Amino acid sequence: MIDELSVPIIPLTERTAILPIVGTMDTFRAKRLQEKALLEIERQKFKRMIIDLSGVAYMDTAVVSHLFKIVDGFMLLGCEAIVTGIRSEVANTMIELGVSIADRVITKADLQQALEELKIIS
Known part of the structure; x- marks a missing residue:
């Protein structure tokens, strides 16, 4: 249950989802995020993932670098990343x-800007 809550991928449409990241990001959590997000992209065939970092309290330098390597993994699966x-x-x-x-x-x-531009909200 805790693992599910630490990487909450929320489908917005059939092919678009949001990954809100809240709290402190450490290397363990980043690795868990990588594993679960890549698995869900493959399983649900998401073509676009919005990664919302507005709730991140702290992110150390190693995690910042790792986060954008995760985005590279999204691209390998054919999933566009939008970071907000x-x-x-x-x-x-x-x-x-x-x-x-x-x-x-x-x-x-x-x-909000991302959702408006994707015409998910008006």
């Missing part, structure tokens, strides 16, 4: 690490 809610602390960490996501990930300021 990147906080300034996470952006600073990405800059310090030299992590560039512009060529492989769509980013939006917040979840």
